[in-house]
Amino acid sequence: MRLQKLLSALPALLVAMLLGAPFLTGQAVAQPVQSGHIEVELVSQEAGAAPGGTFYVALRQKIIPGWHTYWRNPGDAGDATKIVWTLPPGWTAGDIVWPTPEKSRVGPLLDYAYTGEVLLPVPITVPADARVGSVITLKAAVAFLVCEQVCVPEDAVVTLTLPVVAGMPATDPKWGAKVAETLAKAPKPAGLKAVFSLQGKLLKLAVTGAPLKGADVAGAYFYPYSGKVIEHPPEQGIERGPGGLTLSLTPGYDFTQGTPPTELAGVLAVGGASYEITATPGEIPADAGGLGAPAAVAKTGSPSGASLGLPLAVAFAFLGGLILNLMPCVFPILSMKAASLTAHAHDAGKTRVQGLAFLAGVVVTFLVLAGALIAVRAGGAAVGWGFQLQSPAVVAALSLLMLLVALNMSGVFEVGASVQGVASGSSADGIGGSFLTGALAVVVAAPCTAPFMAGALGYALTQPPLLSLAVFLGLALGFAAPFVLLAFIPGLLARLPRPGPWMDVLKKGLAFPMYATAAWLAWVFSQQTGSIPLALILAAAVLTAFAAWLYGLAQARRIEGKGAVVPFGIAALSLVAVVALVIAAVRATPASAPVADAASAPAGPGLAAEVWSPEKVAALQAKGKVVMVDFTADWCVTCKVNEGTALKGQRVVDAFKAADAVYLKADWTKRDAVIAAALAEHGRAGVPLYLVYPKSGGPPAVLPQLLTEGLVVEAIETAAKG
DSSP states (O other): OHHHHHHHHHHHHHHHHHHHHHHHTTOOEEOOEEOSSEEEEEEESBSSBOTTOEEEEEEEEEEOTTOBEEEEEEETSOOOOEEEEEOOTTOEEOOOOOOOOEEEEETTEEEEEEOSEEEEEEEEEOOTTOOTTOEEEEEEEEEEEEESSSEEEEEEEEEEEEEBOSSSOOBOTTTHHHHHHHHHHSOBOOSOEEEEEEETTEEEEEEESGGGTTOOOTTOEEEESSTTSBOSSSOOEEEEETTEEEEEEOBOHHHHTSOOOSOEEEEEEETTEEEEEEEEEOOOOGGGSSSOSOSOOOOOSOOTTTTTOHHHHHHHHHHHHHHHTTSGGGHHHHHHHHHHHHHTTTOHHHHHHHHHHHHHHHHHHHHHHHHHHHHHHHTTOOOOTTGGGGOHHHHHHHHHHHHHHHHHHTTSSOSSOOHHHHHTTOOOOOHHHHHHHHHHHHHHHTTSOOTTHHHHHHHHTTSOHHHHHHHHHHHHHHHHHHHHHHHTOHHHHTTSOOSSHHHHHHHHHTHHHHHHHHHHHHHHHHHHSOHHHHHHHHHHHHHHHHHHHHHHHHHHHHHTTOOOHHHHHHHHHHHHHHHHHHHHHHHTSOTTOOOOOGGGSEEETTEEOEEOOHHHHHHHHHTTOOEEEEEEOTTOHHHHHHHHTTTTSHHHHHHHHHHTOEEEEEEOSSOOHHHHHHHHHTTOSSSOEEEEEOTTOSSOEEEOSSOOHHHHHHHHHHHHTO
């Protein structure tokens, strides 16, 4: 009977022996957990815990190839790993000891990340009254964001069981050496002195001290603890000095928009080592520079957008350019296109010349704007596609130019027509007119983005200049293609009535959309500047119309053989006065002229927009709110069409109320580095962009550029479900 009982208990005894074996051999017990893209577990530096002592437990992440998690400051996008501990009474956990991260470029963004296998050590303090011989379990709930081209929030609950031992615990045979190596390489203070100074558009950070004297500083990089003190994507310039180095950084939101910080804390990685530094404002010391840049600066990170590739980027740009013709942004220019087409509808030769001239205007203007954008961004400015309409001077000039175009179409004066043509009543557009049509179409319409454009522009703005221009060339060809093809298919235009008086009536009728465009641009100017500059521009508009009328009068008098010098002279003087008024209007713009407060402008009945900020989004998410963010600008026609249709109906209002959702507006009418960075975070170089954050937190859903009321309602309802 006793033998039978012993045999029946043998399996349980074997299991107990197997579970206890690790403790007998001095080894902690943990079970790896698969969260989806990561194998995660707790590992210990020591095989046991001594009462009153402190030892390190590390969160081990084994990340699948091609994916990454994030450092304490994730950079332009992402979220740091978070650990919530459940420990025995009296046991405490300290802060994560963060290893130096890698630089990871994704599109126009720069993130600070970890790949492969990474250990995140955490100090664990054992109470003095911990009972020797007992076995304790440490439990951690872990949340992290793991990303490739897309990001996936994942979580896991991991445990570590180990004994409480007397005396000095032995090193864990499996993980002890690796945890110790991670701690040894982790950034630490080293007595370095650091100061910073804001010098124009650059933030100078000087670091001096014994570890840097004579060191190889090529590839030195500063990883800030705060995500808002510098712009991460620009390269950090390096200047050597006998006692250290000086880094040239691009100041971030805290310096450009907020209250400048009193200290700059982070990690300086240089020469294979990493040091914790805290810089204070001060003069740059002489021994921190003067020796020039290193012979070779190592560059890390893969080319942004490499997964897209140049051929696919050009193809996407071409498709985006095609679709851009269907966007509301192009509506103000349709009348110019229609008038140009009808003028030569029954003359195949002239129609083709008009098409090629329009193509040239589009291509040249696209490439000029792209070149300017690349140059401005290379100088460290946070600007995106459509930057030209963020300049009040450009908007004012365009408004007056559109007024001149409308007056020309109304027959007030003629441009590019011979005297005989004017006498005979002909107003046929020349090659210059078609070129100008293409140029204006790009300047006014292209700032908005269409489907396929976002990825292509995100790729282009992170490539060398020649590759970037190749992508913009694809965008230009796509934008011009419909008009050019129409010009080379005379059969389509042959269906129009034969030339006659109707063409002049049509042209004058189509002038009114151009008047509307001029008025809209004047309104955009007022949103950027204020009422006094607007009054000056309106006065300039009156003088512009007066000069155009005088010019037309002079043309008529010359045809009649009468003197035209006086009206020509008065017209010229009027234009000089116009230029003076425009300059005065731009100079009268307050230095901090606010864009109309988004919070005071409801998008629809009862649906008021609050002003967007990254902090507000985070705060609302923490409260479990559904959040919709509207990245918009007053010069973006597509944005205004969406606001007047999809974001104004009662169904949308009811959906927001039912979901307790909050509507935030990020107004990019004027340049804003924080908005530019947020657009880049989502791979965009322009507006509109619509994000809907779910109630449960996590990354947002990205809505199409063209919205419908039903699409918005569906997105809000889905986000409310978590």
